[in-house]
Amino acid sequence: MTKMRQAVIFVLSLLLAPAAFGAYGPERLAGPRLEARAVALQRALRCVVCQGESLDESGAPLAADLRNLIRAKIEKGWTDTEIEKYLVARYGDFILMQPPLEPLTYALWFGPLIVLSIGGAAAAAVIFRARRNARAQEPG
Amino acid sequence: MTGEIGFLALCLALALALVQAAAGLIGARSDAELARSVASSSALGFSVFVCLAFGALTWGFVTSDFSILDVAQNSHTLKPLLYKITGVWGNHEGSMLLWMLVLALYTSAMAFGQRGGPRLTSAALGAQGLLAVAFLLYIILKSNPFLRLDPPPFEGAGLNPLLQDPGLAFHPPMLYLGYVGLSATFAYAAAALITGDVDAGWARAARPFMLAAWMALTLGITLGSWWAYYVLGWGGFWFWDPVENASLMPWLAATALLHSALATERTGAFRNWSLLLSLGAFSLSLIGTFLVRSGVLTSVHSFANDPERGKFILAMLFATIGSALCLFAWRAPKLGGGAAFEPVSRESALLLNNVLLTAAVATVFLGTLYPLFLEAATSTRISVGPPYFAVTFAPIFVALLLLLPFGPRLSWRRGDLALAARQLAPGLGVALVAGVVAFAAGAPSSLAAACAFALAGWVIAASVLDMREKLKTGALPVSSLASVFAHAGLGLSLLGIAGTSLWKSEALEIVAPGRSVTIASYTLVFDGVAPFMGPNYTAARATIEVRDRGKFVAMLYPETRSYPAEGQAVTKTAIHTTGFSDLYVALGDDRGGGRYVIRAYVNPLAPFIWFGGAVMALGGLASLVGRLRLRVVRLAPAE
Numbered sequence: 022m023t024k025m026r027q028a029v030i031f032v033l034s035l036l037l038a039p040a041a042f043g044a045y046g047p048e049r050l051a052g053p054r055l056e057a058r059a060v061a062l063q064r065a066l067r068c069v070v071c072q073g074e075s076l077d078e079s080g081a082p083l084a085a086d087l088r089n090l091i092r093a094k095i096e097k098g099w100t101d102t103e104i105e106k107y108l109v110a111r112y113g114d115f116i117l118m119q120p121p122l123e124p125l126t127y128a129l130w131f132g133p134l135i136v137l138s139i140g141g142a143a144a145a146a147v148i149f150r151a152r153r154n155a156r157a158q159e160p161g
Numbered sequence: 162m163t164g165e166i167g168f169l170a171l172c173l174a175l176a177l178a179l180v181q182a183a184a185g186l187i188g189a190r191s192d193a194e195l196a197r198s199v200a201s202s203s204a205l206g207f208s209v210f211v212c213l214a215f216g217a218l219t220w221g222f223v224t225s226d227f228s229i230l231d232v233a234q235n236s237h238t239l240k241p242l243l244y245k246i247t248g249v250w251g252n253h254e255g256s257m258l259l260w261m262l263v264l265a266l267y268t269s270a271m272a273f274g275q276r277g278g279p280r281l282t283s284a285a286l287g288a289q290g291l292l293a294v295a296f297l298l299y300i301i302l303k304s305n306p307f308l309r310l311d312p313p314p315f316e317g318a319g320l321n322p323l324l325q326d327p328g329l330a331f332h333p334p335m336l337y338l339g340y341v342g343l344s345a346t347f348a349y350a351a352a353a354l355i356t357g358d359v360d361a362g363w364a365r366a367a368r369p370f371m372l373a374a375w376m377a378l379t380l381g382i383t384l385g386s387w388w389a390y391y392v393l394g395w396g397g398f399w400f401w402d403p404v405e406n407a408s409l410m411p412w413l414a415a416t417a418l419l420h421s422a423l424a425t426e427r428t429g430a431f432r433n434w435s436l437l438l439s440l441g442a443f444s445l446s447l448i449g450t451f452l453v454r455s456g457v458l459t460s461v462h463s464f465a466n467d468p469e470r471g472k473f474i475l476a477m478l479f480a481t482i483g484s485a486l487c488l489f490a491w492r493a494p495k496l497g498g499g500a501a502f503e504p505v506s507r508e509s510a511l512l513l514n515n516v517l518l519t520a521a522v523a524t525v526f527l528g529t530l531y532p533l534f535l536e537a538a539t540s541t542r543i544s545v546g547p548p549y550f551a552v553t554f555a556p557i558f559v560a561l562l563l564l565l566p567f568g569p570r571l572s573w574r575r576g577d578l579a580l581a582a583r584q585l586a587p588g589l590g591v592a593l594v595a596g597v598v599a600f601a602a603g604a605p606s607s608l609a610a611a612c613a614f615a616l617a618g619w620v621i622a623a624s625v626l627d628m629r630e631k632l633k634t635g636a637l638p639v640s641s642l643a644s645v646f647a648h649a650g651l652g653l654s655l656l657g658i659a660g661t662s663l664w665k666s667e668a669l670e671i672v673a674p675g676r677s678v679t680i681a682s683y684t685l686v687f688d689g690v691a692p693f694m695g696p697n698y699t700a701a702r703a704t705i706e707v708r709d710r711g712k713f714v715a716m717l718y719p720e721t722r723s724y725p726a727e728g729q730a731v732t733k734t735a736i737h738t739t740g741f742s743d744l745y746v747a748l749g750d751d752r753g754g755g756r757y758v759i760r761a762y763v764n765p766l767a768p769f770i771w772f773g774g775a776v777m778a779l780g781g782l783a784s785l786v787g788r789l790r791l792r793v794v795r796l797a798p799a800e
Binding site for chain 2: 041067074075078080113115120121126128130133136137140143150155158
């Protein structure tokens with residue numbers, strides 16, 4: 022039942038996300054270098070109530086809160102890793118746009134490479150055989 | 162009455178689809194002349210009844226017949242006519258019916274065309290009939306769009322305002338023309354396996370469907386991305402969102418198939434692979450449509466909202482994909498390697514293209530579905546966002562683009578790499594110049610931009626060189642220009658993607674009336690916000706005067722609209738485009754005293770992203786027109 026309710030809230034939040042566009046506010050840190058750090062962080066972190074949007078792009082109120090939180094932490098002198106750790110502790114790995122590399126995600130990270138090597142090997146075998154066929158057909 | 166007529170038409174369509182499937186499969190035998198004509202005529206009858214059902218639902222939406230549940234839940238009397246019609250597929254039930262309508266269109270095209278001979282057509286109609294039966298059963302049992310509501314409400318609940326937009330109105334039909342078009346290729350591949358005639362005939366028969374599907378998918382994805390760009394209010398065009406990825410996978414697979422089938426048709430090479438790819442491309446379409454429609458992609462939990470539907474869909478996916486793969490394992494030609502070609506040849510180039518595209522599909526597949534599997538298995542939630550695709554998908558595509566210009570310059574069986582390299586030398590020059598210019602003139606100048614521009618320049622220049630040579634040779638079929646357009650379009654899109662991602666400038670300010678915002682060389686003078694009444698919404702509309710270095714350029718009217726019937730609000734951005742760059746303005750919230758938040762972006766080269774998509778699709782069209790013309794020419798002497 023709670024899962025059901027979560028789902029309903031999730032869907033509602035999706036539908037209402039554009040309405041929350043108004044929650045945008047100009048958030049700016051004094052130093053351009055600090056601001057650049059904040060923007061980089063909010064691009065690497067996900068809006069946890071939206072569909073595939075980063076904190077940077079999202080119009081959801083929660084995303085706006087987190088953008089402000091990131092800036093507050095940066096002003097307090099936290100490092101990027103500390104801020105990320107803090108948010109991961111609260112929202113889980115789900116908040117990271119880039120999934121961490123750990124045993125559970127090895128298949129995700131190395132899968133493309135494996136497919137590429139299998140494909141490459143198969144292609145090499147096909148080409149090798151085709152070359153043999155071509156040479157066999159050639160007169161002389 | 163409308164609802165009953167529609168439902169009856171669906172049931173009759175199901176009956177005819179059953180006949181079509183049975184007769185079609187029997188007609189695959191050489192002596193079953195009668196079964197073949199039964200299959201063709203029931204295919205046409207099936208199509209007529211599906212059209213009737215779709216027409217009935219459309220009529221229900223147009224006349225706001227709220228005694229039909231689907232209409233009551235998704236329409237409203239005040240909606241403009243266009244959105245009443247497009248509202249037909251703006252919901253689960255209606256979109257499934259649209260899917261069926263497109264299947265019917267392709268089925269009747271197959272029955273009329275009789276490409277590849279009567280036996281192949283018959284078996285293909287049989288396979289297509291089985292698909293129709295499965296999905297009609299789903300529609301009738303689990304997703305009936307004609308359910309009645311008693312008593313009918315006085316007013317409908319309206320359509321999600323995000324969908325009330327011309328871009329999104331035509332995005333689903335286009336995408337479905339692509340997804341379902343691949344069903345025809347699937348059916349021809351299955352037919353080839355059933356009849357045991359796995360030579361090039363099926364690939365030749367399926368080619369127009371392949372091209373039409375690929376073209377529609379290209380346009381559908383382009384439209385969807387354009388819609389996201391101007392609707393979502395911050396200027397992004399691709400999010401690596403699961404729903405988008407679901408359409409990208411079939412596109413990549415169809416692209417691979419177009420290339421591999423080229424070799425199969427021409428020299429009989431890669432027969433097995435082309436067959437498997439045909440089955441796989443449509444399977445990915447199915448996964449795409451139905452996972453999106455079941456809601457499982459947005460959240461594993463929303464699947465549980467309607468477990469009955471979800472289970473039915475999963476069962477259908479397993480049955481379709483599983484039986485296709487079994488058929489392949491059983492009937493695929495055991496002798497794989499008749500092909501004969503040198504390592505440097507067109508065949509090898511196409512093979513390499515397929516290896517890279519397959520890896521690209523695998524990347525998107527993993528990135529989209531791995532989080533689902535992981536959550537289902539371990540209840541660990543992870544996100545796979547753009548950074549993942551930047552390190553996995555992007556390098557694959559870079560390799561593809563680097564090698565692409567060589568492909569069309571290598572001859573079949575034995576190519577000359579040195580000759581190809583000599584012919585491409587001017588292209589390399591263009592690439593270097595493009596890279597250097599991008600580095601020098603770009604603000605901020607970045608190595609990434611230089612590389613992207615060099616790559617795009619390389620691909621576009623190679624296509625232009627190709628076209629020049631082809632035109633010099635004199636009279637050629639239009640279809641020979643297909644690859645030129647398709648490849649050049651890819652380069653143009655890359656220019657747009659690079660320009661927008663690397664050189665975007667942004668301004669976000671609270672502005673009082675009469676004050677202005679400066680962005681790049683533009684000054685935006687804010688003249689305040691006035692209320693505006695639309696047919697089914699109210700809006701706050703800002704008036705903004707755009708000046709470029711003091712000279713008047715345009716007036717822009719970004720809005721925030723609120724739809725009372727649906728209880729939702731959307732932003733309507735305003736875009737001024739020069740064709741080379743977009744000035745993009747969105748209106749934010751009211752900060753009191755007439756002051757508003759204004760968001761503005763300058764997106765250099767953004768229009769190229771979609772222009773490139775259109776050019777790619779033009780390539781598909783050229784090939785299609787060339788083929789159909791060829792057929793007319795071939796028929797003419799016989800008369």
